[in-house]
Each structure stands twice: as structure tokens, then as C-alpha cells.
Amino acid sequence: MIETHGLTKAFTARKRTVEAVRGLDLTVAPGELVALLGPNGAGKSTTLRMLTTLIAPTSGTARVAGYDVATQPQQVRRAIGYIGQGNGAGHNQRGRDELVSHGLAYGMSKASARSRADELVDSLDLTQVADRKVSSLSGGQRRRLDIAMGLIHAPALLFLDEPSTGLDPQNRANLQEHVVALRERYGTTVVLTTHYLDEADSLAERVVVIDHGRLVADDTPARLKADHAGDRITLAFDEVVDAANAAARIVRGHGDAEVEHAEREVVVRVASGARLAPAMLVDLQDAGLPARSVEVARPTLDDVFLNLTGRSLREGHTADQPATDQLDPIGVSA
Numbered sequence: 001m002i003e004t005h006g007l008t009k010a011f012t013a014r015k016r017t018v019e020a021v022r023g024l025d026l027t028v029a030p031g032e033l034v035a036l037l038g039p040n041g042a043g044k045s046t047t048l049r050m051l052t053t054l055i056a057p058t059s060g061t062a063r064v065a066g067y068d069v070a071t072q073p074q075q076v077r078r079a080i081g082y083i084g085q086g087n088g089a090g091h092n093q094r095g096r097d098e099l100v101s102h103g104l105a106y107g108m109s110k111a112s113a114r115s116r117a118d119e120l121v122d123s124l125d126l127t128q129v130a131d132r133k134v135s136s137l138s139g140g141q142r143r144r145l146d147i148a149m150g151l152i153h154a155p156a157l158l159f160l161d162e163p164s165t166g167l168d169p170q171n172r173a174n175l176q177e178h179v180v181a182l183r184e185r186y187g188t189t190v191v192l193t194t195h196y197l198d199e200a201d202s203l204a205e206r207v208v209v210i211d212h213g214r215l216v217a218d219d220t221p222a223r224l225k226a227d228h229a230g231d232r233i234t235l236a237f238d239e240v241v242d243a244a245n246a247a248a249r250i251v252r253g254h255g256d257a258e259v260e261h262a263e264r265e266v267v268v269r270v271a272s273g274a275r276l277a278p279a280m281l282v283d284l285q286d287a288g289l290p291a292r293s294v295e296v297a298r299p300t301l302d303d304v305f306l307n308l309t310g311r312s313l314r315e316g317h318t319a320d321q322p323a324t325d326q327l328d329p330i331g332v333s334a
């Protein structure tokens with residue numbers, strides 16, 4: 001459904017060149033639900049804008065729905081739906097009318113645009129509000145209407161650029177449910193961008209991690225976590241010196257662990273953390289370094305990103321401004 005080779009986009013603004021996307025090789029099969037995950041400025045939107053023919057690549061190639069974005073942009077546009085970051089629907093129109101007009105713009109007959117609009121209004125739970133002016137809809141309802149607009153011409157491929165940004169957690173969860181349901185109902189291939197870790201984790205079958213315009217990982221969330229991040233054991237001590245000694249002891253005893261400490265806390269990243277933690281606590285106790293508390297956490301996609309790039313993907317950090325880790329690495333072994 002999508003195949004890119006060496007896809008690159010450089011912007012030049014005020015004599016400064018920004019390489020927004022650098023040599024992206026990406027393949028998406030029909031029916032997949034793929035999330036492009038990365039910090040602000042990583043190049044996700046620029047990638048989407050090239051794939052949807054809104055901007056031309058600087059170099060490289062991309063075929064989308066069987067067509068080349070550079071030489072067959074009209075065909076690509078007809079085959080895809082694209083929901084950008086802003087709201088697409090006009091404010092003074094009624095939602096349902098807006099959908100029908102959109103369908104007509106795609107060359108649909110009035111009858112088929114109407115029946116498709118009715119079907120989408122129903123699928124996206126917009127029945128109560130579809131005949132109100134768009135300006136009166138809530139953020140979540142407008143976002144769902146945007147998605148209906150993107151689907152009006154029954155595209156085989158739907159691009160969603162940060163669909164849930166700005167929505168509260170409840171509306172975000174609701175939108176995610178709708179995306180999954182639409183995908184099941186229509187078999188639409190969905191490519192979305194997000195910087196919400198939980199969204200990528202729970203929604204996407206495949207996560208493509210992008211950083212500084214490059215693809216840094218591409219796999220299922222489960223495999224990414226298994227391959228690139230271990231469990232996290234967090235140990236707290238009463239004294240700073242105990243934390244430092246405990247960290248040094250753990251480094252000596254567990255060659256495969258990644259150990260960091262700060263103040264009275266030690267964080268150990270290791271495979272099978274839950275199994276290892278009890279023995280680790282006993283060993284520290286025996287060495288006169290009793291931990292005050294212990295917490296074992298399964299890895300998150302943030303741990304994956306941290307492992308791959310050395311930076312955190314937590315919200316608020318951008319690709320241009322690397323997050324500073326508050327913990328001092330004291331020993332890292334392969």
C-alpha cells in the first residue's frame with residue numbers, strides 16, 4: 001500500500017537548511033494500522049505530507065496505493081483520505097452537509113454521497129449532532145467529523161496526522177475505539193502520527209519510531225519492548241551513599257543490566273526484572289545495603305525510545321531539544 005525508498009525532505013528557511021526527513025525506507029501492507037511515533041519536530045508530519053502529495057520530496061521515491069507521489073499525484077489523492085492537524089470542516093455548515101459536499105468534490109453522485117455520509121455519521125456516533133453547525137460541536141465530535149470527511153470517498157488508505165492531539169483522555173480513548181472499529185468495518189489501511197506513547201502502544205499493530213527524520217525502529221509494540229528495553233527495577237535507599245554502593249554492587253553482579261543512580265534512587269534496566277528483583281534485594285540486604293522500597297515496571301515505548309536514542313520521548317521534549325536525563329549513568333554493559 002505504501003513503499004518509500006530514500007524519501008528525503010529538506011526545507012530551507014532564512015538560509016538555514018532543515019533536513020526534516022532523511023532517507024526514509026518504509027513499507028506498509030494493505031490493512032495494516034501503523035503509527036509513526038516520535039517527538040515534536042521528528043519529521044512525522046513532513047513524511048505524511050509527502051505521502052499525501054501536499055509537498056514534493058527533495059529526493060527518493062514513494063508509491064502510495066499503487067501510484068507514484070511525484071508523477072501521479074492526482075491518482076494518489078483520489079485513493080487516499082487525509083486528516084491534517086487542523087479541523088477540516090467549515091464552521092457554518094452542518095456536519096452532514098459538509099460530508100456530502102466533500103463527497104461531491106470527490107466526484108460522487110449526490111445519492112451515493114448522502115448514503116455514505118449517513119453510514120459514516122452512524123459509524124462515528126455522530127447521529128445526534130450531524131445536523132448541527134460544525135462550530136457548535138465539541139472537540140471530540142469535530143475530530144470524528146474530520147475522520148468521516150476523510151473516509152467519505154471510501155479510500156483504501158487513511159492518513160491521520162495526530163488525530164487525538166488536544167482531546168481529553170476520555171475523548172482520545174473514544175476516538176481510538178472508532179479508528180479501530182472503522183478499520184475493522186471497512187478494512188481501511190490506517191497510517192497515523194502520534195506523540196502519545198499509550199496511543200501508539202494500544203492502537204497500532206506496528207510502530208515506526210522516527211527521530212531527527214530517520215527511522216530508528218519498526219516493529220510491533222510488544223517486540224519493540226522485548227528487543228529494545230528491559231524491565232525497570234527502581235530501588236530507593238535511606239542514604240545517598242547506600243544508593244551509590246548498591247548501584248556499584250548491582251553493576252558487578254549483573255553484567256547485562258543497565259544501572260543508573262541519582263541521590264537515594266537506583267534504576268536497573270534488565271530482562272526478567274520481576275524474577276530478578278527478589279534475589280537482588282536479598283543480596284543487597286546481606287551486603288548491608290537494605291532497600292527502603294522497590295518497584296518493578298514493565299518497559300514502555302518511552303524506554304524503547306530512550307534505549308534507541310539516549311533521550312526520552314515524554315511529552316514536552318522535542319527532536320531539536322534533547323531531553324536531559326536526570327539520572328547519571330554509572331555502568332552500561334551489553
Ligand SMILES: Nc1ncnc2c1ncn2[C@@H]1O[C@H](COP(=O)(O)OP(=O)(O)OP(=O)(O)O)[C@@H](O)[C@H]1O
Pocket residue numbers: 011012013018019020038039040041042043044045046047195320
Ligand atoms: N515548511 C517548513 N519550513 C521549514 N521547516 C519546516 C517546515 N515544515 C517542517 N519544518 C521543520 O522540519 C522538521 C520536522 O517537522 P515535522 O512537522 O515534520 O515534525 P513532526 O514530527 O510532525 O512534529 P510534530 O509532532 O510537532 O507535528 C522540524 O524541524 C520543522 O521545524
